Amino acid sequence: MQNQHKSWLNLPSLSIPVKALFTGYLLVVGLGLLMAGAQIMLTHGMADGKFGLSVDDIVYSYYGNREGSKLESKLNGSMKDKATPEENFTMIKWARNGASENEWNSTIQPIVQQKCAMCHGHIPGLPNVTKYDEMKEIAKVDEGASIASLTRVSHIHLFGIAFIFFFIGLIFSMSVGFKKWAKALLIFIPFAFLIVDIAAWWLTKMNPSFAYFVIVGGFGYSLASTIMIFTSLYQMWVMPWRGAHSDVNTWREG
Template structure:
């Protein structure tokens, strides 16, 4: 891993045909858009879960998401957190009062269900398996039980989706970034490897937070570093793909200051 002569198998972007450079660029653009939407979804899902501002995601929000609030039901946490803007206070407060009073079926049918049908069923109609179906009494009853955060089965399901999905994403981005000329080489290798370390820490932290709340800082830190690694690889790759000059060692190896590509 020295910084001397270029590895015989190393190819800089300037040595690649334009067709491959266009392919890399298109992949980076689409992946960055997907990553941006993922960040928006994460923010919308977790911000305000602890009852704070829905415009800011905090340590307490992550603790409530994974370990539960310990102070009420999941339905109450949702109405006071991410769903607080979906219902006016004069409709959400009676639902909270109904939950705290024992969540009896008779009052649900008379007073609560009409509000749920009016405000919630456009999304919570059962068409999305990842969102609670509020159209049946059994689900509603479970949501009125004490909030213990995401259950283990849910974490396992989300874990394998994240592990497979993000591994493919960072493999593609890392493969493209491997063509970048970055020195020292060890730093380049660290940037490529860090997202996988952060991904593993992030996934395992979800389970640990359920029993040790301060580990939520690991969740936040791992996600932040993973995002910075993605941004760094993306920016360097895009810059060297189209805007930077051919690095001198690459040009000298090929005997030309400007590479001819096609």
């Protein structure tokens, strides 16, 4: 009786409602991972002023560009198209010259009010650059992500993404045709690379040489998650139609 109970607890033999539940989750999570990748490309991927994620982008995001200010990095990167080249140059020059309050009142603040305030003065989470004190901080030498922001983002990622990997792994654990050690390894890989990714943020903050590990970590858990998602979808919907359900015993793990 125990073997008979186990025989149907696999992806090809699940009931249609359960398959629908799992499929909906996997599709939404897969789309979410794609959107996360796009968001990284539009934020970190523009840190060096060029589209596409590179080691320099990682270094600028976490270690900073110690040769210039965060304001300069943004105006040459993701915020480059928000103002005219002349206005960007004016703000960069102001930052390099010490970000004086007199020039802020006469020249910089009008540009900020016209080109930046629509987002940075109203959207929670974005620095309110309409205030001189906050703009002055951004105009200082760019030392990358602050300890406070790293702590906040790290705990959000560790808690939130771990839940995503847990349910992807739970669904994939019902897959067939894998050796137990191979299945266990695939399930564990995203968690391991997530730790590598988050740890590399902090290490890169101290030493830019660790930036490579950020890319390795993100690529590792993305690849493992993709394999599990597509394998699970294939075994739920394609495999039964290929006649695999005719012999349930062949689906048992090796």
